[in-house]
Amino acid sequence: MKKRLFFLICFLVFLFGIDFFVFQKLQFHLPNESPWNTNHFFNFLYEYERIRSLPKSKKRIIIVGSSVAYYSIDASSLEKTLKEKYALDADVFYLAYAGNSPLYVYLLLDWLEPLKPDLVVYPVNFIDYRLHRTYVLFPEGRNDSVDEGLVIQDALTFGEAPQSLWVFPKETLLEVGSKMDFETWSRYLVSSSFSFYRYKDIYEQNLQNLIQHRFGRNTSYHSYMGVSIPESVNGLGWTGKQFSFFPTKKMEEKGFWIEVTPFLLAGSNCQLVFSNGNHNQVVNLSQARWTQIHLDVDFFRERNKITATLERVWYAHEASGAYLDYHWDPMGVRLEQTFGLEEPRSGVQYIREPRTEDFRYNGMDDETYTRYFYYRLLEGLDKRPGIGYLVALKLAKERIRNEKFRPFFHFRYIQKIADHFRNRNVPFLLINNPENPISLRWYEDSEWYKDHLRYLQSMESGSVHFWDIHDVLPMQGFSDFHHFTYVGMEQMNPIYAERIGNLFPK
Structure with missing residues (x-):
């Protein structure tokens, strides 16, 4: 015995x-080799551990929330502007991830204590309240009368909120465990007790990145993280007709990979010409596949910048299958994920870099943008099921304008968040963040929208500040209803900096 x-x-x-x-x-x-806006929950946890390990040497500003937060504010630009214009030397950190609703921001609050923030900033938008879920669950339902318990149960489903099981299992169990059935309660208990179960679905991605970046082709990925291309590439690594780069030792030894689509070939070979001004090399692309390119040795003698030029381009809106997309950008070839790097990059989980799609609206008039907006975001649901949540959001805004504002569920948690910081005298800035003027038209003039603003405004007292800037950014600064383009983010930086800078005593 x-x-x-x-x-x-x-x-x-x-x-x-x-x-x-x-x-x-x-x-x-x-090393964390997951790029920006991918592997969301691992990146969040990794960033939290990184911040916690840093000694505090200056003011700390922590930005919390969903993807609305890190699409809106660039930490390094904000730090620079605060220092140059407001004599405020501060570190700006993100603790945000895609889909992070007020409930989970509330569950994060105890995590903030050891970080000792001097200001917490929370930009919110309609998407954060998850109000569209009511109409998805109950097509004839209303947010001013739906059973709150049913909405909470939906919010705890793995498909709606995997973070509750991966990031905050113990906190979720303590906060809303009484709303769970036994099976769900048991899963949360096991997840709270054992990290191998808790992280089983997220830790593998970084390990795969570490292996792939050293021993693989780097051709299976969701976000490009190679060298900056002067002519730009999109988020998935697709070039335009031209792309420039400098030759590297790695290229000399192993070459590099590019993806060729059947839509580029269009039934015939396509020439790809590499030139550094002194030497030219012509590659005939003949097969739709990932193709390995080996540059002539002459390119590595001088190591001057090389410009690659394709004979023609293709367009995603004319394609089919996985290549179909509703935009008008000219497309070339897709580069391997770590293209042009001698060593893979790490620690870039919250560093955003400009991509082709960030500049597609520059110089576009409102009428053209509006047509493009409806075409790109809302048409072709049968062919693009991924836009389903955008269609649901549009429907939600059109329906909620005829309802009475009801501060339930996530709105109550915003109140709890505000109370938490007020009771501890920690400065907290709640922002009703800019929204695309097109989607604003669907409900901005309704009593629901006005009452929801009054509710948020009512939280302002003591160390809690509310700031409504929902209409300050033109439509060309948005990639959808609520996410800024890189250009839009740059336009907003001095506006955020002024408000934040003035919160600190001179």
Whole structure:
């Protein structure tokens, strides 16, 4: 009996030891090679551990929220402007991830305590309240009368909020465990107890990146993170007709990979000409596949900038299958994820770089943009199921304008967030963030919208500040209803900096 008990104790010690050291500690000491706006929950956890390990040497501004937050504010630009124009030397950090609703921002609050923020900034938009889910669940339902318990149960489903199981299982269990059925409650209990179960669906991606970036072709990815291309590439690494780069030792030894589509070939070979001004090389692209390119040795003698020029381009809106997309950008070839780098980049999980799609609206008039907006975001649902949530958001805004404002569920958690900071005298800036003027028209003049603003405004007192700037950015600064383009983010930087800078005593 004693022997069995001894082995049981040893097993439990070993299990909890491995769970703690590998899944809670070791994985966050490995380099994080996941790019911006991918691997959301691992990036969030990794960033939290990084911030927590840093000694505090200056003011700390922490930006919380969903993708609305990190699409809106550029940390490095904000730091620079605050220092140059407002004599405020501060570190700006993100603790935000896609889909992070007020409930989960509330559950994050105790995590903020050890970080000692001097200001917490929370930009919100309609999407954050998840009000469209009512109409998805109940096509004839209304947000001013729906059963709040049913909405909470929906918010806890894995499809709606995987972060509740991956990031905040213990906090979620304590906050809304009474709303769960036994099976859901049991999963949250196991996730709270064992990190290997909690992180089983997210830790693998970074490990795959580490292996792929060193031993693979880097051709299976969701976001480009290679060298900056002067002519620009889009978020998935697609070039236009031309792209320029400098030759590297890695290219000399291994070459590099590009993806060629059947729509570029269009039934015949396509020439790709590489030139550095002194030497030319012509490559005939003949097959629709990932193709390995080996440059002539002459390019590596001088190592001057090389410009690659395609014979022609293709357009995603004329394509089919996985290549179909509703935009008008000229497309070339797709570069491998770490193109042009000698070593893979790490620690860039919250560093945004400009991409082709960020500049497509420059110089576009309102009428043309409006046509493009409806075409790109709302047409072709049968061919593009991924836009379903945008269609649902449009419907929600059109329907809620005829309802009475009801501060339930996520609105209550915004109130709790404000109360938390007010009670601790920690400065907190709640922002009703800019929204695309086109989607604003669907509900801005309604009593619902006005009452929701009054509700948010009512939270302002003590250390809590509310700022409504929902209509300050022109439509060309948005990529959809609520996400800024890189250009829009740059336009907003001095506006955010002025408001934030003036919150600190001179």
